[in-house]
Amino acid sequence: MINRTKTTFFFLLMGALLVFANGNSQEHPSLILTKAGVEKIRAELGNIPIFDATLEKVKAEVDAEIALGIDTPIPKDYSGGYTHERHKRNFLILQKAGVLYQILNDEKYAQYVKDMLFRYEGLYKDLPVHPQTRSYARGKLFWQCLNDSNWLVYVSQAYDCVYDYLSKKERKQLEKNLFRPFADYISVENPQFYNRVHNHSTWGNAAVGMIGLVMGDEELIHRALYGIEDDGLPVGAKDNDGGFIKVEGQKAGFLANIDEPFSPDGYYTEGPYYQRYAMYPFLVFAEALHNVRPELKIFEHKDGVLLKSVNALLNLSDADGEFFPLNDAQKGMSYHSRELVTAVDIAYHYGNHNPQLLSIAEEQGQVLLDDSGLAVALGIREGKSEAFQKKSINLGDGADGKQGGVAVLRYGNEDMTLVFKYAAQGLSHGHYDKLSYSLYEKGTEILQDYGLARFVNIEQKGGGNYLKENTTWAKQTIAHNTLVQNETSHFEGKYEVGSQHHSELYFFDASNPDVQVVGAKEQNAYPGTVMHRTLALIKADGFERPFVLDILKVTSNSANQYDLPFYFLGQVMQANFEYTVPESLEPLGSDNGYQHLWSEGQGWPKAESTQLSWLENGRFYTLTTATGKDDELHLVRIGAKDPEFNLRRDAGFILRRKDTRNTTFVSVVESHGSYSPVSEFSVNANSSVGKLETLVDTGEYTAIAIENASNGEKLLFMMSNSDSKMDREHHLKIDERGYTWKGPFQLVKTTNY
Amino acid sequence: MINRTKTTFFFLLMGALLVFANGNSQEHPSLILTKAGVEKIRAELGNIPIFDATLEKVKAEVDAEIALGIDTPIPKDYSGGYTHERHKRNFLILQKAGVLYQILNDEKYAQYVKDMLFRYEGLYKDLPVHPQTRSYARGKLFWQCLNDSNWLVYVSQAYDCVYDYLSKKERKQLEKNLFRPFADYISVENPQFYNRVHNHSTWGNAAVGMIGLVMGDEELIHRALYGIEDDGLPVGAKDNDGGFIKVEGQKAGFLANIDEPFSPDGYYTEGPYYQRYAMYPFLVFAEALHNVRPELKIFEHKDGVLLKSVNALLNLSDADGEFFPLNDAQKGMSYHSRELVTAVDIAYHYGNHNPQLLSIAEEQGQVLLDDSGLAVALGIREGKSEAFQKKSINLGDGADGKQGGVAVLRYGNEDMTLVFKYAAQGLSHGHYDKLSYSLYEKGTEILQDYGLARFVNIEQKGGGNYLKENTTWAKQTIAHNTLVQNETSHFEGKYEVGSQHHSELYFFDASNPDVQVVGAKEQNAYPGTVMHRTLALIKADGFERPFVLDILKVTSNSANQYDLPFYFLGQVMQANFEYTVPESLEPLGSDNGYQHLWSEGQGWPKAESTQLSWLENGRFYTLTTATGKDDELHLVRIGAKDPEFNLRRDAGFILRRKDTRNTTFVSVVESHGSYSPVSEFSVNANSSVGKLETLVDTGEYTAIAIENASNGEKLLFMMSNSDSKMDREHHLKIDERGYTWKGPFQLVKTTNY
Incomplete structure (x- = not known):
């Protein structure tokens, strides 16, 4: 021992001389730990609870491995x-x-x-x-x-x-x-x-x-x-x-x-699941560069995008901290993962000590055993922690931030969260799902994004790698809550084509928490067809909880079949339309993902407003969608042509409109009431939407009336389809009554229009 | 006010005289509250936390209703x-x-x-x-x-x-x-x-x-x-x-x-869900009788069965306190329900102040606002509460306790719980499921009992009443983890016939926590056929967690088709057999519940031990079952002929043996490993069972060898099929080696037999 120490000392001396000689070497450690940092850590040990607890856990883990050999x-x-x-x-x-x-x-x-x-x-x-x-x-x-x-x-x-x-x-x-x-x-x-x-x-x-x-x-x-x-x-x-x-x-x-791949807002083009995965090398190498090559100013690179991206990533999670599964993404991955411990600690230490990050670290229950982890532990010890406030945000995609994006509309404390994707392709992990959205109530998925078809690291499932259903199902357009034309995916599912295009933001306005709206247009997914989707998260009197108004305006130079799916989760409670169920189940189609859908039922609208309600996790949900008499309604179940049982048997509802050029899909998705199997009380099990009417739908304007089923009051949502400037004034006459407003949209309550 | 008080006093006086006169009347209140009890409550108010909290909540609730009108x-x-x-x-x-x-x-x-x-x-x-x-x-x-x-x-x-x-x-x-x-x-x-x-x-x-x-x-x-x-x-x-x-x-x-309906053990023949429902009137009326007609000694009636039944009921719940859904039962109902607050408080107050009941009351977070709730609140305040110890129990069914029963085998702290039903019909809410079982790991169902087909109190679903699928599916034998002969239900699904019979306990032995065994025989479900099922919950070296050994010996005087279903929950991971999946789904049969099963795949054994593994709630599970080359393997999905979407789309695996008189089904159900979508670590994803062999199977003895896949060691389970006496000595020769043991079964480890 003494001999080695001597020898070590000799080499240390030699090392120091070498540093001096060529300026290339440095002291060790220097990547995530520094000599000064180690000294500070040793001095604080026993007095930094979250750090001490992590250390104890890690020590037990490593000791067990050492014992194992x-x-x-x-x-x-x-x-x-x-x-x-x-x-x-x-x-x-x-x-x-x-x-x-x-x-x-x-x-x-x-x-x-x-x-x-x-x-x-x-x-x-x-x-x-x-x-x-x-x-x-x-x-x-x-x-x-x-x-x-x-x-x-x-x-x-x-x-x-x-x-x-x-x-x-x-x-x-x-x-x-x-x-x-x-x-x-x-x-x-x-x-x-x-x-x-x-x-x-x-x-x-x-x-x-x-x-x-x-x-x-x-x-x-x-x-x-x-x-x-x-x-x-x-x-x-x-x-x-x-x-x-x-x-x-x-x-x-x-x-x-x-x-x-990072936009100036810190959005990573592959989506949050891969951003999480990539965050570790990005940040840990950046930390090392910061320590060893401070002259590179890596954390200031591209206007500080690395640290911004941590904030973007945290905002791309539901109330349980699970990331929205945009593109290829395994559900359940969350900010409790080890990569996010790294991200949060480094962002805190090398950023501006945002106290909201400390509450995430507390939730994670562990810190990095390094200089940044020490900083977080000290911050928590000093009581600086504040609740992380997730907000409605709009994140541009692309290196310049102008290749579409992802918008998140949030009501209250994540009581209702809408995730709208109008981004670029997202490299090889991208899905063909322009203008798709998913919906959450707290941590519960209401309308789901399927995510990937893979069981990461589970060897029995194709060696833990991507399964072929990822290509044949998960990436296809029909697997998402967005429009499919003629049963083909966007860009015909061609990566080369999809990679050249992105959707365009029409506008994003979350300034009024009770009426938050985002809209975008897509012109390239189906050449000759323009899709313009507007999503409004609305909280209004007479509706128990916030609801989504979903307006999808389609304009085409040819007649097409349009399919608009809604992948709801839970047990069907009631439908106000007539449908038949088949004696034997056939796939809904033969290709582009349709081969994976069993047709469980086919129906026809009985009313102008078609409704389907379901029960999930103790709450009732209702989809109301405006329908015409020629529309088809399909109840589907994922799982056809799935010989290895790689897919979940989840349900979907598809509104099909055939032989149509221009049309507008108008829907409301609503959460209401509750049911407890313990009290067996069923509360407010019925939708509050009486009727959905399209009052105006021109190239210039669309106006939708939502009738409240209880009191007959109407909400009138009006929007300009061609001018999204916030200061532009609009005038619209509906049934002899004139409306004037400023900006791209307006919501008014009316009993008479 | 003063006038009324005087008047009241007058009537009180008159009332007292009347009591004196005819002995029929009494002071008020006297049902669940007594004058003395009210005084005690008033004296303790503000100093009995759980009671105070309940009072505050109830007051807020009632005040809100009063305000509403x-x-x-x-x-x-x-x-x-x-x-x-x-x-x-x-x-x-x-x-x-x-x-x-x-x-x-x-x-x-x-x-x-x-x-x-x-x-x-x-x-x-x-x-x-x-x-x-x-x-x-x-x-x-x-x-x-x-x-x-x-x-x-x-x-x-x-x-x-x-x-x-x-x-x-x-x-x-x-x-x-x-x-x-x-x-x-x-x-x-x-x-x-x-x-x-x-x-x-x-x-x-x-x-x-x-x-x-x-x-x-x-x-x-x-x-x-x-x-x-x-x-x-x-x-x-x-x-x-x-x-x-x-x-x-x-x-x-x-x-x-x-x-x-109560057996001497306190089992209620309709099952725990209805026992829970009936407990309220049973106990609240008993409490009233105890107060007003003490001479009836109602709580001592039938050897104190009413209070015993509370203990039985609490033991018929999983680790989350949810009742096992035997017979017609809505899943999710638990000891957090208001009826169980009544049951636990009354059982504590009028029983022997069992301190374990206090911990259940603490979990419930509320007490009755009456004399018994006061007693519980005082017990908790005095720190008397002890954890409720659920045990392996065997509860006889029937008024005399001799009409079969329900056995629960538990390992550890509900790490693995097996519920075996060999009871009587259970009145009109009974299911045709002789010798069926379900399996739990903590609060997670591994092999499920479907429960009822009903959405209690949800008007949209058939007025909240029993749905027709309750009769056509939920009650049928094929809906349960037990044997179906010739695609007909037990007793041909006839209530009149089923009501006359019950299974017979063979033996129950939970004395060794590492090898707990229960067995029962059923002779009447299919006249001419005897089913003898033995279920052992075993914890052995070389197996990560306890597993179930399931031996179902069938003897018949005719050749039959036998179907043995396993309703697993979760995503299929792997199968070691070949199977085909159909292009379109057809129901597995046309009647007796089979019409509700889609045939998702049909396979044939490739090995003597057929294996199917799945992933649920972060754990892997494997079913290993001994198979012959003529066996058919069916992968099924609930939901056919279900036009109202009343059924859950859950999966099942059915082992089918055709044209057979006598046969023995031998299976192991095992929990192993773990998977986390956050760490993405997959641990011990493979079964530890290498092979299952039936070494002996005669009228007198059955011997099964379970080979450990990792080390080749074998566990040898031997049992007598005809003599279940605990003190009887048995001798059995297997491959020239003699074994001697006492009692109906023996488990030995062997490397050579």
Whole structure:
């Protein structure tokens, strides 16, 4: 022990001299922990409850792993399989053990990291490419380079923590046989993985950059920030998710991966699920750059978008903190995930110490065991925490923020939340769902976005990877609450076409909490057809809770069949239309997702306002939609052509309008009443909407009357279809009565019009 | 005010003299509150937290109703409709207002009760029978006498509370025009409702008895306790649930309704859902009898069965306190219901002050505002509360406890709970499900009992009443986890036949928590066929969590088709058998419930042990079942022939064995691993069962080997099929190796047999 200490001291001295000599190296640790930070942490230990609790938990976890012994099996499995899960666990534990060594100053953790690193050194030297062949960029430890990059992002932190504990010779051996070849393999040997604008590449860039920072390897750092200069990739190649590997004029590297997919508002074009996934490498590498390359001012890059994006992401969650499943997204993922612990702590520490982030950290119940986690723990200890206020927001999409976007309308304390997607394609994880929306009441989905068709990391389900139903169902337009023309998906489901277009915001106005409105237009999903959807979240007297008014105006130069689905969740209570149910179930169609829908019933409107009500989670819901006598009504169930039982058997209602050029779909979705199976009381089980009438519908104006079923009062919603300026005055005559208002819309109560 | 007080005093004096004179009258209140009790409550108020909190809530509720004003509409609706719900609310509020008057001594509550009583007096005098015609016993305020009885049970308590507040003349008017005719209408004018052994009649008896006690009307009290002597009903008549109104030698009245449906263990033959419903009139009338007719010793009747039944009922709930949905039962009903607040408080006060009941009361968060609620509040205040320990129990069914029963096997702290039903028919709410079982992990259903097909009190769903799918699906055998022979239900689904039979306990042994076993035989469900089912809840090394071994031995004098369904909940993960899925869905059969099952897939075993695994609520589950090459495997989905969408679209797996006389179904149901959509970690996703083998299966013995997939070790379960004596020694030779054990079964670990 004494001998080693001496030797260490000698190398430390040598290291210091080297720093002095070439200016490239630095003290260790320096990625997420700093020497000064470690000292502060040690001084506060025992007096920072949330930090102490996290430390205790992490220590117990790592101690248990140390007791279990090290296993670095020969790579063999897809995700969910033993070798995959073992190596994944190893890198997570390595990172934690490194941190424990720094904080607790207990050599056993350094020894454990060292032992495992050398096991990997021995394994990696002659390791062939992973035997599983499904990936467009196979890794070595894992079936895809992506997971190898995950490994390096975490392990470089562990290496940073034990850097000074290792001898120079040991470091050299590790760097020569493990880290440098590892970094090269996931970058120059796999440019199709590394040199893109994609969350995969972000992981790769961060991995290469972080190990580069620890090693003081300028070549790797440069490669991380700016990508590979000449990657030799052909333009137009695709990965196995169908995403482009290279497009004309493509940039690469970490900075490009900040510039391109993040909009100035901090919206990440792939959607919140992947933003969450990408946040970790974005922020942890940024933190390391901030510490080691402060001159880069990485947190100020693109007007501080990295920290803004944390706020955007938190706002893209429901009342339970679960992210809205836009595009490919596994439901249930939430801001309780480890990536968001990182995001919230870093955003707090390197941002402006927003006290609202502290309440999220409290909900998470843990902090990072590093400088930023300490800052959060201190903030909480000092009682600075404030409730996080989610707001109605409109987030632009695209590098310039002008490629459509995502709007969230919220009433009250997330009593009703509407998520409207009028964004760009969202790279390879995008869905063909222009102008779709989903609806939440607190944490309960009322109208659902299906999310992805995949069971992430569950090996039994296609190796934990994307299932083919993700393409044939989840991405298709009919899987979403938006318009389908002639049973084909938007852009014919062609990624190349979809990637060139985005919807256009018409206007967003959440200034009046009782009448919040967003609208957007889509002209490219079906050439020759323009869709203009307006969604209003309205709280009005005579309606128990807020409701959604949904106006979808379709204008086309050809006659088409239009399908407008509503994927409600829960048990059907009542329908005011006649329908038949078949003796045997047939799929609703043969392609574009229709093959996955069983036709459970077909109906015809009996009234001008068709109603369907259902019960979910103790509340009643009613959809009221204006219908004509030629409309068809379809009750559907997901699950046809699903031989592996990969899809949920959820219900849907589809309004079908055939042989039509121009038409406007007008609907109200309403929450009302309650039912408890304990008290068995049923309260306000009936809709408050008596009738929905389209009073005016021209190219210029649309006016809708919503009649209250109880008192006959009418709400009149009027809007301009062609001028969304907030200061423009409009005049409209309805049944001999004139209305005047300013701005794109107006809601008035009337008993007479 | 002074005048009235004087008058009141005069009448009080007169009342006291009357008591003295005829011994029939008594002081008021005396049903659930006593004069002494009220004094004690008043003295403790403000110092009994749970009581104070309840009082505050009830006061707020009643004050709001008083502010709203009284409405006693002309009866018109079924349950869920306005007039029904209004009158229901009225009686609940009247009872509360009466109690508030006593406790708070605030006349406004007495005035409110008085005003509403006279509104009812005015309404009832000339009220015709309720216009809705569906009931076999139509009420006047409600569509059935049952609800009218509910009304009287509650309102008699309100009347008791304000009795002394009213003048004698006022009382006379109420009794003559409202209470006495009301009591007569639900009894002598509706003997088909009143004179049965049925929860309906229990309500009727209690209603008549309680108003009789308040009025001091001996005739009513006698009628309540012993029924109507000559009811003139024909033997064999049925109600609209298909239940018998009168059978040969039928007894009637409250005492008969205790004697007959309760077993000596306190199991109520209709099952826990209806026991919960009936508990209120049972206990509240018993409490009243205890106070006014102590000489009856009602709480000691039948060896104290009423209080025992509360314990039985609490043990018939899952970890969330929800009752097992045996027979007709709405899921979600729990010991948080108002009826169970009554049951727990009364059982505590009039039983032996079991401190475990206090923790249930704490969970309920409220107490009765009466003498028993005071006792509970004081017990909690004094810190006497102990956790309620649910145990493995075996409850006999039938008046003598010998008509089969229900067994509950529990492992740990409800980590795994198995509910085995080998009971009698359970009156008109019984299902045809001999030897069926359901399985729970904490509060999560793993193998479900479907429960009823009804949305209680939701008017949109068939007036809130039983739906026709209750008969065509929920009651049928195929809707349960038990054997169906030749696609017909037990007893051919005939109530008359089913009512004559019950299964027979073979043995129950929960003495070893790691190997708990229950078995029963059924000889009558299919004449000529004997079913013998043994269920073992086993916790063994090498298995992460406890599992169920399910042995169903079938012996028949004819060749039959046997179907054994398992209604699992969750998403299919993996199957080790080949199957095809159809292009269009057809029902699995045409009758006896089969018409409600879509055939989603049909398969054939590929191995001797067929496996199906699924994911539910973050845990993996696997069913392993021993199969032969001629077996058929069916994947089904509930919901065919369901035009009103009354059924849940839940999944099932059916093992079908055709053209077979004698056979034994051997299965293991196992919980293992976990999955979190937040961490995306998948842990132990694979079954630990490698193989299931039937080593011996004779008339005398069955021996099953369960091979552990990880280590190849085998568990050997041996049982005697013909001798269940606990002290009998058995000898069995398997593959040249001899085994000796005592009692009906033995579990050994072996690597070699």
